[in-house]
Amino acid sequence: MGNLDADLLDRWTKLAGPLVSAVGEDLVHRYREPHRRYHTVEHLAAMLAVIDDLAADATDADAVRYAAFFHDAVYAVDRSDNEEASAQLAERMLPALGVNPELVTEVARLVRLTAGHHPDPGDNNGAVLCDADLAILAADESGYAAYTSAVRAEYAHVPDELFRPGRAAVLQGLAQQEHLFRTPTAQARYESAARANLATELAELTAE
Template identity: 30%
Template structure:
């Protein structure tokens, strides 16, 4: 991976990881079962972080969490049993901790930022690791959901990529699961994005996409029933 934004932020973080860390990440985000949860998602988040660094207290720690938050991503176990997002998040944190060389405060902060992705809508800082940590956690979560506000053709492609990652799932089950997720995001209202600055940037477009996607999925469910 040689994308310039990846190089920029990894240069700030490399000394706080072991020598194997980047190779581990590169292999993870190139795994064949991935489509959405791959390097392009990480690049998109880092690019937006770079544009919004004035909102962050520790952009370096947000970047570190960005690199590691989807380091483990499987939609089912080898035995075919579905795998939950919290399981992936937990294992991503464990992989980060194996290769991290941050000081204890930074390590704990990154741990908590990554763990927040287990439940985007309800997550909140349990400890203020440094002044401004809660806001950094909120910014990270907003960056992770910012893809909800992309242009509709890109949004559709993202849905297709997620379907690829769940290609083993029956259509009706997948459509129902996606519909429930879209409804949970819509149910958050203005709280879908946590910061006023990111809300102003992304909320309107995200809500429009979510409503359109929900309608499309309901049509597909009716057609395939």
């Protein structure tokens, strides 16, 4: 087991308790599936770090952390219901751990929210989770290049003439939002860099 896996398992046991480490091991194993290139343990660890930074903006930071562990637990590039399947996994697994029903409901709701990243105004937990999931958009030049390369690798089976317009449509949907980030902290820290990265990638994707 690598150091990152061990760190994630330590975070899981602090969150859920030492008696349920097997569930944490299963979740980490899922993020280690060989077909993943971006939706990996590195992505999960980065999200948890951002959630720590934004925790004061959440109503229940631990609910957001649970949601981070589950949000990409089911991930396959050939299905469109990954978030729904991941939410259902949380709804099956968390009650068996003794997590109270209200928290289970909130975690599943948050996981489903990552399908579109559109938290309602006042949804503090949703804002923190979505901001953490999108924080990679504000990476520096090398970090953003690594991110886009990893996303392309996950879709290596899709030819360029299909991938480029599909990816561009996703980015345009993001760019058209009034705010990419919802918490004041993330807006101040990430918004301008993320919009610059989106504009650059869109220009590359749509160039003749």
